[in-house]
Amino acid sequence: MSKANYQDVQKKYKKKSRLSEIWRQFRKNKAAVFGLVVLLIIILAACSADLFWDYQKDACDLNIPERLQKPSAEHILGTDEMGRDILCRLVYGARVSLRVGICAATFALLVGGTLGCIGGYYGGKVDNLIMRVTDVLLSIPGLLLAIAIMSAFKTTEFFLALALGISYISKFTRIVRSSILSVRDEEYIVAARAIGAKDSTIILRHILLNCMAPILVQYALAIGTRILSVSTLSYIGMGIQAPTPDWGNMLSGARTYIRGNSYLVMGPGMALLLTICSFNLIGDGLRDALDPKLKK
Amino acid sequence: MSMNMEDNRDVLLEVKNLKKYFKVPNGYLHAVDDVSFTLERGKTLGIVGESGCGKSTTGRAILRLIEPTAGEVIFEGRDITTLNKSQMRDMRKDMQIIFQDPFSSLDPRQTVSQAIEEPLKINGIIKDKNERLERVMELMKTVGLAERLVNTYPHELDGGRRQRIGIARALAMNPKFIVCDEPVSALDVSIQAQILNLMKEIQEDLGLTYMFITHDLSVINHFADDIGVMYLGRMIEKAPTETLFENPMHPYTNALLSAIPVPSIHNRKERILLKGEVGSPVNPKPMCRFATRCPYATEQCFQEEPELIEVEKDHFVACHMCK
């Protein structure tokens, strides 16, 4: 062959894009696509909230004359005990929930993932130490740990995310460690060492890329459970504080009026259900789509 | 360069008393136990043995993919067991390995070109993207991979083609020495022959030195200049290929040779059937490791471990009966 030109060859035998391939597989799973659509609608609503409402006026300030109105054309989901539009609060609440949920899950992924990588790849004493620490963390119920942290610090979004993240670190450490262990002894890892690859190259390029699937799936599920925990903490008053709208404190506020006004809990309840379901469905879809051996 | 002045041989690799023990719950597993040999430049040494005899461990310990427990590996006059991590990485340019299983030795997420260019990239040998691709194309041509496969993934290819990728990858850095760890045993017969011929051609063209590990004596007799037979971590016989096939001395080598099913319905020879099973390599007693299965075993064999001694020129045997 004469002079090979990078562009020419690349153009001629085009590499199938991995993303498009994953998307093709993902699309086959109808439930996962449904989850993705629901999630996108929620995100879109959360982003465009300011176009329809004024945050301070509609979502936070009291409006006693209009309190406890049943759903109507003006207030699609009705108003709450303070007279605020429920749909408006739901949408602003989505912002908080998603923000805190994603931050907490990401924090747990980064810290837990790094620990899991180190433990899984190097093994021995380091691994032992890391695993014992995660054992201790695991022995404390996640929510209790979060409550403990929240009572020690201020109840701000930052600390909420931190607390919920910390309580999930051990899960990620375990998942990342076990997926690394399953890949670490594959022959292509030895092969990479044989050509002189450094440890960092091996971990990042060969090991992590090949255990992306379980980690991403866990990440999607983690966001779901973190959002649920945000609501739980807010519900018992340890999370997002009124008047900032959050699905949890909306439920909490509604509980006194639930007998006569059951519509109050429908909104936040459904929002939680749909969000968490969609994250779970997306997680399932990713699991199938990310397996390279399933590709046809 | 180490030159053995006595018989003027150009020795590329010398392995001295190589040992690898693995710790297991009830003691130490002697995977490789005191193996020594020399390998001349441009020659092929075959290492033959059954599963668990330590042949693969020997190959990997030489490349320090597994850290040897004891012993020296002298490559071009340098004992590589004393090198530190980065010196060793440097050394790997000269010493490469081809793996047995082309299905697990390639990263499923790398395309053909990514797999072949990786050694060039991470060692900074060719920095320019275009030049690197040029080299990849050249290597693909050498190993007989069509240009159009450049961006395919391993799972889209068959075993023979995958093994060609493995070979191209090993050749990328112009090594002097390649450990071939059962490179054809996972392949179909018709593909096996293609790969064996390819490896032979490459060896002749590039003047490579091979250490060819296999369990199949019939594969190696076309390939090797010398053959070492291993049994439970020990080298029990070593001789030039022709000598080993014509005049095998160790009872185990004899049994191994006769056990190969011959694809012919004529001149069938009588088979030596071994009794019993391979013993355990964990904490072996100081006795001949083959004694429990050996039809000629005597009292001495159960009490004393035989040394590998030269019984005729270049023919080494570790057996009490062959002195």
Added chain:
Amino acid sequence: MQEKDYMLKIEDLSVQYITEDEIVYAVNGINLNIEKGKTHGLVGETGAGKTTTALSILNLVPDPPGKIITGSISLDGEDIISVDDQGNSYPAMSERQMEHIRGNKVAMIFQDPMTALNPVFTVGDQIAEAIQLHEHVDKKKAMEKAREVLEIVGIPGSRADDYPHQFSGGMKQRVVISMALACNPGLLIADEPTTALDVTIQAQVLDLMKDLRKKYDMALLMITHDLGIIAEMCDEVSIMYAGRIVEHGNLEDIFDHTRHPYTQGLFNSLPNIQDRKSKLKPIRGLMPDPSNLPLGCSFCPRCDYATEKCKTEPPQKIWLSDTHYVECHLYDDGSTESKL
């Protein structure tokens, strides 16, 4: 030819694996007969359709995606797969009857002895269970018989109380063989029974199988890629390529009067231990994709003797003698001499 006493008759069997993306033509119209007490070798490379053929005999082709398209199979005179008036094949017995046939009339041993045994039961329990499924005996009797069959394959009966992990690979394969033998099947299908074993252990296992076959007068279908094993074990051989039997004959026909270019190619790619100077002559190219077979002869793209006709027309079976047939256009002119 006179009608012989056949243990197994397969006629015009075709099996396809149908998925939403493609149809894999695994077996494409093969005939295979095994007389009682004889050993038949089925040789082929990965993807030739050997295992699918074996699974069809047991009616165990995974469905979906597997489907028996045409053909009939009968075992010791009983139809397992029959053909209806429209020419479609259907299973001739209920799953219950089939379960009775498996084990009693036909048993199969698989390639990997490591995965064929359940690690949580003792081997004695597992053999006894197989016996109890087919014979109405109590647990104690079954256990006694289990010890007996273990002795037959050369394992002390006292080891019946051991768990599979306490056995080595060769021993496990013996246990698997003893399980298959427990109910004296008339036909034993061995799918690469020694591929996972070391050569010296393989020699032991092959020797054992030869003895047992004689002792029980079983028919044996030996599936392998190793022509050496065939030479040693078999009476008749079928060479399979891309789902067709391309050459069939007795040992002498195949080994000394090789006619099909693929069979010849197989022999030439084998390193010959007795003649170490001979150069390896591999078959060029690759096995065709079974979901996209060539129009004519499936070996045509790799064949050195291929003509225009081979590209367009699938070859028919040509009988060269009473025992030997070949599917190759080279012999269309009726000559029986080798054209290779």
